[in-house]
Amino acid sequence: MGDVLVFAEYQHEHFPKSTLVAINAGLEMARKRGAQCTVVVMGENVDALAQTAAKYGAAKVIALEHATLKNYLADAHAQALANLVKSTGAEYVMATATARGKDLMPRLAARMDAPMASDIITINDDGSVIRPMYAGNGMALVEMDGPVKVITVRATAFDAAAESSSPSPVEKVPATIDQGSLKMEFVTFNEIKSDRPQLTEAKIVISGGRGLKSGENFKTVLEPLVDVVGAAMGASRAAVDAGFVPNDLQVGQTGKVVAPDLYVAVGISGAIQHLAGMKDSKVIVAINKDEEAPIFSVADYGLVADLFKAVPEMAEEVRKLKHS
């Protein structure tokens, strides 16, 4: 009892940092519960990925394979994972609160009749967890009952698992799926390609808000600074709502949670819903012409200025610095 099973998400045959975070949180839970942590990689043929997952110190890695698992679909994946949870007798099933983790884990929880805690930030010794509510205005201590408990972890709240000196044993397991019960079909994935670092993995994030006034200004004013610094670009919900940028860039309560070394908020007033997605950044810079903007209450460095002057100037200063 007490064993932990971690769902390892991948993209393009590669584990993003968020997956290594889930593995690390799984290892922490296992340590605190005196149990073992197993990592499961799901897909059609995931041998190579399973070997990669074996580097991170889990007691075991399971390659759960089936032709039906080629593309991610909630119904097939929830069913195959639930059958594995039953056969392994795992008590905690964990994943990162990415779009996929959020989609899959509640379906799995319902299938197991198990409670689920979303987006947790702390694991206590007794297995209870802490998770934010009300856009981070409240931190809830949550207890779960039952033989199985499902958890998604916030990617910024745990470190990535480190490579271990001895690889975990890898076991291939054919997935059990009742094909007749499946109804969902994968059609396409339109990837937004970008040469910039990923928002949730970048060391520096520069985000724009409604103050940018248009999508065009994101391109002509913000992007040159983003690129000279080598940052990822983000946005406030207001900028997404106004159609300036895609929702994929949204930082905040209902978008992505980021905690880079440096977060620069440009033309963002700092509504609580935005702060919920970035206030754990190490250093926060705010550039806003309204000196009363709430963003200044969390900023380490605040500059009251017209962003249309300050941002190009900042890009120029950084460029000079890089050439000096």
Place this chain on the structure above:
Amino acid sequence: MKILVPLKRVPDPATTIRILADATGIATDNVKWVINPFDEIAIEEALRIKERLKTGEVVLLTIGQSNWQEQLRTGLAMGADRAKLVVNDKPLDTLAIARVIAKIVAEEQPKMVILGKQAIDDDSNQVGQMLAEMLGWPQATFASKIDIDGERCTVVREVDGGLETVAFPLPAVVTTDLRLNEPRYASLPGIMKARKKELKEIPIDSLGVDLTPKLKVKELKAPPKRQAGRKVGSVEELVKLLHDEAKLI
């Protein structure tokens, strides 16, 4: 086509949330209550589907106390046809909520359930997915576009790194993301009409659903506050500080 829209009453997003000193919850005096914004998008989408197909019914559902009628009336004023209020005053976890909705789905037999991807109070993002599993239905979370062609539904989903399209036969559960639509305001005639629309109260115990919570919030505390730093006078000073002091650029 009949569409069921479960909705939740939440504090207005603009409300300042205060945590009670005894860590039992939030202070509810001076809180303005509204329909969860993502559920409002769900109502709007259900209305648009009905308008597009020129036939159907939009039924609202909530689980709460009698004064949650106000949010149902708002949804009826937007154009929904009727509403059900499952009256409850006990704390419920997401599993119990999904079970109650599944029970109403069994009675109503809708072709679709559309609801918000998350409620902005508990931020769980679970109920739609749990409901889909309990019903054995397909699910499409984080929808930014819904197309219905007869019995087949195609949904564009907002996922990490792009847009994913999935397809499935109806019935199904869909959860809404921000860019699906912009909800309409209730018109004055809409508000007048809403007063006469059917709003049925159902005591939760009459449903015969297991409500025992498996997840309990033991305490709710305010997070540590981040200290404000300092204002800088110029871009030059800012870049110098980031370079020399913070060593980030």
